[in-house]
Amino acid sequence: MEVGGLGQQADQITQRRLRSYRGCALVELRHLMFEGEEVLGSRPLDPKNVDRLAKIYELEGCQQLEPEHRVAALIKEDILYQTIEQCNIIPNALFDYANPPTLSFNQNVRLLCLYGKHRLKAAEIHAVASWLVDLYLDDIPAEAIIQLREESTNAKNFKEGDCFRIYRHYKLAQHYAQERKWWARFQTDERRKHIRRLEQTPILINGFDLLLPYIGLWDHLSASQVRQVLGLRCHELVSHYLKEIYRQWSDFFGTEKGGMVDAESVRLIEGRMPIYSLDDQSFISEVMRSGQLFPRLPGREDRHCLLQKILQTPGRILSLHTLSQDIRFLESPAKAFRHLIPLRKKDTVNQALLKHFRVGDIGNNTEIQISEYEFSPAPAPVNLSFIGIIQLWLFALRHFTRPPKVNGQQQTEAWYLHGQSLGEMAVLATRLGFSSNRIRELRSTDESRLGPEKLFRSLCINMFYLVNDSKVQNMARHFNAGMRSLSRNKEGPRSPPAFTTERYEEMSRRRYNSPTLDEYLRDRAHLFVGNVYSADQSPSQYPTSFAVTREIIFAFFGKEPLYSIFSQRQPSSPSEVPELAREGQIPAPMESGSVAHDNTVVGLEQNNQALDANGDADEYGRAVTLGSPNDYQYEPVELLPHPPGTPDRSLMDVITDDVPLATGFEEHDSKAPLAIKAEISVHRKAVDILQMWYGADDGRLIILFLFETRSYYKFLVSGGWELRSTLQDLSREHYFLVCNEFGIVQVEVNVVYDTALQHRLILVGKIDSPLHGVEDQEGRISAEKLREYISCYDAKTGKRKADPSDTRTAKRHLVS
Numbered sequence: 134m135e136v137g138g139l140g141q142q143a144d145q146i147t148q149r150r151l152r153s154y155r156g157c158a159l160v161e162l163r164h165l166m167f168e169g170e171e172v173l174g175s176r177p178l179d180p181k182n183v184d185r186l187a188k189i190y191e192l193e194g195c196q197q198l199e200p201e202h203r204v205a206a207l208i209k210e211d212i213l214y215q216t217i218e219q220c221n222i223i224p225n226a227l228f229d230y231a232n233p234p235t236l237s238f239n240q241n242v243r244l245l246c247l248y249g250k251h252r253l254k255a256a257e258i259h260a261v262a263s264w265l266v267d268l269y270l271d272d273i274p275a276e277a278i279i280q281l282r283e284e285s286t287n288a289k290n291f292k293e294g295d296c297f298r299i300y301r302h303y304k305l306a307q308h309y310a311q312e313r314k315w316w317a318r319f320q321t322d323e324r325r326k327h328i329r330r331l332e333q334t335p336i337l338i339n340g341f342d343l344l345l346p347y348i349g350l351w352d353h354l355s356a357s358q359v360r361q362v363l364g365l366r367c368h369e370l371v372s373h374y375l376k377e378i379y380r381q382w383s384d385f386f387g388t389e390k391g392g393m394v395d396a397e398s399v400r401l402i403e404g405r406m407p408i409y410s411l412d413d414q415s416f417i418s419e420v421m422r423s424g425q426l427f428p429r430l431p432g433r434e435d436r437h438c439l440l441q442k443i444l445q446t447p448g449r450i451l452s453l454h455t456l457s458q459d460i461r462f463l464e465s466p467a468k469a470f471r472h473l474i475p476l477r478k479k480d481t482v483n484q485a486l487l488k489h490f491r492v493g494d495i496g497n498n499t500e501i502q503i504s505e506y507e508f509s510p511a512p513a514p515v516n517l518s519f520i521g522i523i524q525l526w527l528f529a530l531r532h533f534t535r536p537p538k539v540n541g542q543q544q545t546e547a548w549y550l551h552g553q554s555l556g557e558m559a560v561l562a563t564r565l566g567f568s569s570n571r572i573r574e575l576r577s578t579d580e581s582r583l584g585p586e587k588l589f590r591s592l593c594i595n596m597f598y599l600v601n602d603s604k605v606q607n608m609a610r611h612f613n614a615g616m617r618s619l620s621r622n623k624e625g626p627r628s629p630p631a632f633t634t635e636r637y638e639e640m641s642r643r644r645y646n647s648p649t650l651d652e653y654l655r656d657r658a659h660l661f662v663g664n665v666y667s668a669d670q671s672p673s674q675y676p677t678s679f680a681v682t683r684e685i686i687f688a689f690f691g692k693e694p695l696y697s698i699f700s701q702r703q704p705s706s707p708s709e710v711p712e713l714a715r716e717g718q719i720p721a722p723m724e725s726g727s728v729a730h731d732n733t734v735v736g737l738e739q740n741n742q743a744l745d746a747n748g749d750a751d752e753y754g755r756a757v758t759l760g761s762p763n764d765y766q767y768e769p770v771e772l773l774p775h776p777p778g779t780p781d782r783s784l785m786d787v788i789t790d791d792v793p794l795a796t797g798f799e800e801h802d803s804k805a806p807l808a809i810k811a812e813i814s815v816h817r818k819a820v821d822i823l824q825m826w827y828g829a830d831d832g833r834l835i836i837l838f839l840f841e842t843r844s845y846y847k848f849l850v851s852g853g854w855e856l857r858s859t860l861q862d863l864s865r866e867h868y869f870l871v872c873n874e875f876g877i878v879q880v881e882v883n884v885v886y887d888t889a890l891q892h893r894l895i896l897v898g899k900i901d902s903p904l905h906g907v908e909d910q911e912g913r914i915s916a917e918k919l920r921e922y923i924s925c926y927d928a929k930t931g932k933r934k935a936d937p938s939d940t941r942t943a944k945r946h947l948v949s
Contacts, residue, residue: 149273149274150269150274150281153273154267154269155224155227155268156224157266158236158265160244160263160264161237161238165243165244166243166246167245167246169392176251176291177352178251179251180397184255186255187255187258187259190255190256190259190261195259197265198233202252202264203264203267204246204247204267206244206246206266207247207269207270208244208268208269208270209271210272213268216238222236244268247281247282248281248282249264293319293354293355293356294351294355294453295351296319297351297354298345300312300315300328301342324356327363331359336368336369337363337368339372340371340379341375343376344378344379347386347391347394348391348392349394349395349398350394350452354453354457361460361461361464362456362457366467366482368481370463371689373689374689375456377688381446392429393427401425402443402450403452403454404449404455404644405417406680406681406684407443407450408447410674410675411673411674412675413676414672418440427439448684448687448692449681449684449688462530462645466534470486470525472555472575473555474572475571487522491566499511499515499517500564501524501663502527504658505531512698515695516694521565521566523662523690523695524561524565525558525565527660527661528557529558534657536650536652537649563576585609590605630679632670632677632679632683633675633677635673640676641678641680642678648678648682649678652678653678662695663699666695666696666700667699668700668701669700793833793834793849794831796826797821797824797826798826798836798838798845799814803815805845807848808847809846810839810845811845813845819843826894832893834893835847835850835856835889836893838894838897839899841899846859852890856889857886860882861882867897867899867900869895870898871894880895
C-alpha cells in the first residue's frame with residue numbers, strides 16, 4: 134500500500150471515530166477499568182512509571198482537568214443517556230470543555246479506558262476521586278480504537294521491546310497499516326536496520342516470535358541488544374536459548390495466558406535456580422504467597438499449580454534479559470573463533486566450524502579433554518563434530534573470557550595473551566578434527582618463545598645494551614626452561630566441583646553474564662566437558678558460580694545428549710597414574726594433583742614443554758627448534774656489568790633425559806622431544822648422520838628425516854596416533870622415500886605408516902624443492918645427490934664402492 138493510501142485510510146478512520154465521540158465529563162475512578170495487557174497496543178503497566186507520576190503529583194498536583202491529561206473510555210449509548218437524565222444534564226453540556234460536567238453512574242457501571250492506566254494508578258495513590266474522560270460509544274470501529282491508543286499523550290513512550298512485540302504481531306497478522314505505524318516507532322534508521330537484519334535471519338526471528346504472547350519478557354529488549362545478538366554470529370546457539378525460554382514460559386502459562394506475565398514478576402524470578410537452591414525456593418514461594426509475583430493470575434488453585442511448576446524448573450529461569458546478559462559471556466570467546474577459521478559474510482561460527490571439520494583426520498578416535506594437557510577416549514556413542522565444537526568453546530571460555538572486576542580487583546594480564554592461547558587452541562582444534570590454513574598458521578607461531586624474546590629485547594634497549602639476536606634467543610630459551618621447572622598451578626581434583634553450597638560467602642554473586650574475577654579464577658580449571666555434563670547434585674542453600682556457568686552453557690548448547698552420556702561415567706581414583714607414563718613412554722604430569730581417568734590417557738605436557746624449549750612450529754603445527762644449546766656459545770652474555778638479579782645460568786639448564794637418543798641426528802645434551810620437529814644441531818653431513826644411525830642399530834625409535842631442510846621427527850617404535858598424524862600432515866607438501874633392498878624407493882602415502890614401522894627411517898623430501906647442489910654450507914642435500922651418496926657409500930663402513938652402478942648390495946646394507 135502506498136504512503137498516500139495510508140494517509141487517506143487514516144483520515145477515514147478519524148471521521149468514523151469522531152462520529153462516535155460524545156464529549157467529555159468528570160468520572161469517578163472506581164467506574165474506570167483498563168484493557169488486558171494482552172491487547173495489542175495496550176501499554177504494559179510499569180510500577181516504576183506509576184511511582185514517578187505519583188512523585189510528580191505530590192510536587193505539582195494531579196491537574197486532572199488539564200485537556201492533555203484526559204483519558205478515553207468506551208460507554209454504551211443507553212447507559213450514557215440514562216445517566217445524563219439522572220444527573221439533569223443536557224447532552225450539549227458534555228462539549229463544554231471549560232466547565233465539564235460530572236457524571237454519577239450506578240454502582241455496577243464500568244467504563245473501559247483505552248489508555249492512561251499509569252496516571253490513574255498514580256492518582257489512586259493520592260486519593261483523587263475523579264478524572265476528566267473523553268467518552269466514545271462502544272460501537273466505535275476497532276481501527277479507531279487503535280488510533281486512539283496511538284494518539285494518546287504518552288503513547289510514544291512505549292519501550293522498544295513492546296514496540297517490537299506489537300510490530301511483529303501486526304506483521305504476522307498481515308495488518309499492513311498498523312505494521313507500518315509501529316515500524317515508524319523505532320525512530321532511527323540504525324534501529325530499523327538491526328530489526329530488518331533480524332527479520333532476514335529465519336532461525337532467530339522464529340525464536341523471538343515464539344515469545345510474543347509473553348508480554349513481560351519484552352521489557353528489556355532494545356535494538357542495541359538485537360545488534361548484539363546478530364554480532365555474535367552464533368545464531369544456532371541463540372536459537373536454542375530462545376527455545377529454552379519458550380519451553381519454560383509455555384509450561385508456566387501456556388499460550389492463552391501469556392498476557393498475565395508482567396515485567397516486574399519476570400524481574401523477580403529471572404536467573405533464579407530453584408532446583409539447585411533452597412534459598413531460591415523460599416524466596417519464590419514467599420513472593421507468590423504475598424501476591425507480588427504474577428498479581429494478575431487469579432485463583433488460589435491456579436497460583437499454587439504455577440508455583441509448583443516454577444519450583445520444579447530445571448536449571449535457571451530464563452528470559453530475554455538473561456539472554457542479552459549471557460551473550461556478553463560468549464562475546465570474547467566467540468571472537469577467538471574468527472581468528473581460527475575463515476568466516477564468510479553470512480556464515481555463523483557453527484557453520485564455519487562444520488565446514489572445516491575433517492572426520493577422516495581422526496577416524497573414530499575422538500578424544501575428551503580432561504585437563505589442559507590430558508585426554509581420554511570419548512565415550513560412545515557421541516557426535517564427533519558436536520563434541521569437538523563443545524570442547525573448543527570450553528577452551529575459549531577458559532582462555533578468552535573477560536570477567537568483570539569486583540571490589541578493586543585488577544584484571545590479570547593472562548587474558549591478554551591471545552597469541553599464545555590462539556596457538557594452543559589451534560593445536561586442540563587439529564586434534565579434534567578441524568583443519569584450515571589459519572589453524573596451521575597459528576600452530577606454527579610460538580608465542581611462548583616470542584614473548585620472552587620481546588621482553589629481553591626491550592630490556593636491552595631500555596638499559597642501553599647492544600641487541601644480539603642469537604644471545605637474546607638463547608636467553609629466552611633458558612627463561613622458558615626455567616619456567617618449566619616451576620610447579621604448575623594445580624587444576625584441582627578430577628571430580629566435578631560443587632554445584633551448591635551451604636555457605637553464603639561461596640554463593641554465586643551473579644546469575645547471568647560471566648562470573649566475577651575471583652569466581653572465574655576458581656572455576657576455569659574445571660571447565661571441561663566431563664565436569665560440565667556430570668551428574669546433577671543435591672540442592673543446598675545457594676548455587677555456586679560454577680553451577681551458573683554450567684547452566685549458561687546448557688542454555689546455549691543444550692543439556693542432552695551429552696548429559697546422559699557423561700553423567701553415567703564414574704570418576705577414577707585420584708591416585709591413578711597413566712600406564713604409558715608409568716612405562717616411561719609419556720612423561721607424567723608435572724603437578725602432583727594432575728592425574729588421569731584411566732590408563733588410556735594421553736598427556737600433552739611433553740609437547741608443551743617442547744614448544745617452550747624449542748621455539749617455533751612448522752606449518753603443520755608441530756614444534757620446530759631454532760637450534761639446540763650446542764648451537765650457541767655458553768659464554769656469559771656481554772651485558773656488563775650484569776644487572777642485579779641476573780639468574781644463575783647453571784640453575785636453568787633443563788635436558789630431556791627420558792627420551793631415547795636419535796644417534797647421528799643429535800647429542801645427549803641436545804636431545805629433541807618425541808613427536809616434535811627439531812633442527813639438526815650437530816655439524817654433520819647427511820651421509821655421516823645416516824652412517825651413525827645405521828651403525829647404532831637402535832631399535833627404539835622411528836625417524837622421519839627431512840633431508841633437504843636438516844630437520845627430523847622422532848617417535849617411539851610402537852608408532853601411534855602422533856606418527857600417523859604427522860605423516861598425514863607432511864603428505865600434503867612432501868613425498869616419502871625409504872632405503873630397502875631395491876635401493877632408495879618412493880613410498881605411497883597409504884602405506885607409509887606401515888613402512889615406517891618396518892624400516893624405522895623415512896626420508897622426507899619437499900615437492901618441487903629448489904635444492905640442486907650436493908650439500909650447501911649448512912649441510913642440506915637434495916634428493917638426487919642423496920641417492921648418489923648413499924649409492925656410493927657403505928653406511929656401515931663409510932667406504933666408497935668400487936662400482937657405483939651396482940647398488941643393490943649397498944642398499945641392502947642400509948636396511949636396518
